[in-house]
Amino acid sequence: MPPPLGKSSATPPWSPRPTDLESPVVIDGKDYGAPLENLKAAMHDAGLESVDLWIGSTGVALAQKVIPVIHPKAYLPVNWDGLFGTFEAGVPKPFADAPMEKLFADEGVALIRPRQYGDKWRLDRSGVKPVPKTAVQRALGF
Numbered sequence: 001m002p003p004p005l006g007k008s009s010a011t012p013p014w015s016p017r018p019t020d021l022e023s024p025v026v027i028d029g030k031d032y033g034a035p036l037e038n039l040k041a042a043m044h045d046a047g048l049e050s051v052d053l054w055i056g057s058t059g060v061a062l063a064q065k066v067i068p069v070i071h072p073k074a075y076l077p078v079n080w081d082g083l084f085g086t087f088e089a090g091v092p093k094p095f096a097d098a099p100m101e102k103l104f105a106d107e108g109v110a111l112i113r114p115r116q117y118g119d120k121w122r123l124d125r126s127g128v129k130p131v132p133k134t135a136v137q138r139a140l141g142f
Contacts, residue, residue, distance in 0.1 A: 043070060057079050
């Protein structure tokens, strides 16, 4: 597959609680600032007004704080499935979160729905598109 053309941006996966976003992180007496303010500064420093893809945990309270800062074009949820099931059994339930889905629809954010462990996507200047990974998933028994 040829490399994507143009610049794209994505957030790293992270799973903070909404209350953690506005509280400064202090380690050994050193104040590293509040994550939401650091995110705003990082967006400014990178010259970004939006990101192409937000990879994050679910929760409308968190999304309501993050969306106005990063203005994502698409969202890929992680850790929605509880993390407590047996991996070999596959994803126990598809992603479903009505308040999040409504918020994303209202904000014009495309929701990328994982269906199974090992799903794969490609981010390039045209957006996020699924990439077939059936051989790997078949080898895992999915």
